[in-house]
Amino acid sequence: MSEVPQTDVSRPSALPTANLLQHRIAAAQPALDQNSAEYLDSIEEEWNKKVDLEVETLVDGMVDLVGLASIGDKDKFRVAQESFQAESRAESMIRAANSLLSITHSMKLLLLLSDEAQIAHRRDAELKAVQEEREDIKKKVAVLLDELLKAPFGTESSPSANAGMGDSSDK
Numbered sequence: 001m002s003e004v005p006q007t008d009v010s011r012p013s014a015l016p017t018a019n020l021l022q023h024r025i026a027a028a029q030p031a032l033d034q035n036s037a038e039y040l041d042s043i044e045e046e047w048n049k050k051v052d053l054e055v056e057t058l059v060d061g062m063v064d065l066v067g068l069a070s071i072g073d074k075d076k077f078r079v080a081q082e083s084f085q086a087e088s089r090a091e092s093m094i095r096a097a098n099s100l101l102s103i104t105h106s107m108k109l110l111l112l113l114s115d116e117a118q119i120a121h122r123r124d125a126e127l128k129a130v131q132e133e134r135e136d137i138k139k140k141v142a143v144l145l146d147e148l149l150k151a152p153f154g155t156e157s158s159p160s161a162n163a164g165m166g167d168s169s170d171k
Contacts, residue, residue, distance in 0.1 A: 064089045
């Protein structure tokens with residue numbers, strides 16, 4: 001299980017005959033040299049940065065809206081200015097929320113279209129481990145039940161007395 005799983009993630013690359021934007025090809029070359037796990041980690045980091053940026057935009061927008069909502073003596077110019085600032089900030093918050101919604105949708109699609117074989121393998125391994133654990137527990141219960149049933153009726157006074165006897169024999 002120390003083997004790094006290989007994925008079928010498509011990696012963007014330029015056509016061999018393309019001559020446009022040579023600096024982009026040079027920048028993309030290190031991404032092609034990465035193994036699959038490093039590539040997926042870099043993609044995950046990009047997603048995290050996008051989410052952090054949009055959440056920060058939402059938080060800053062709320063802080064600014066609360067700051068603009070102060071009540072006091074204001075002239076018409078100040079009211080109009082704050083109204084414009086509030087609308088502008090609300091629109092940027094809407095864009096950030098839509099972007100987060102889009103990111104969520106993309107992540108759902110990535111999950112749905114991901115490598116189902118790996119997910120099934122993990123599920124089957126977990127199921128096997130749970131079944132083995134269940135069988136071990138069944139065996140232990142059967143042994144304890146046999147010991148309990150084989151014990152003479154006169155020697156058994158209470159479960160706490162048996163627990164005390166078990167503790168002294170373990171030492």
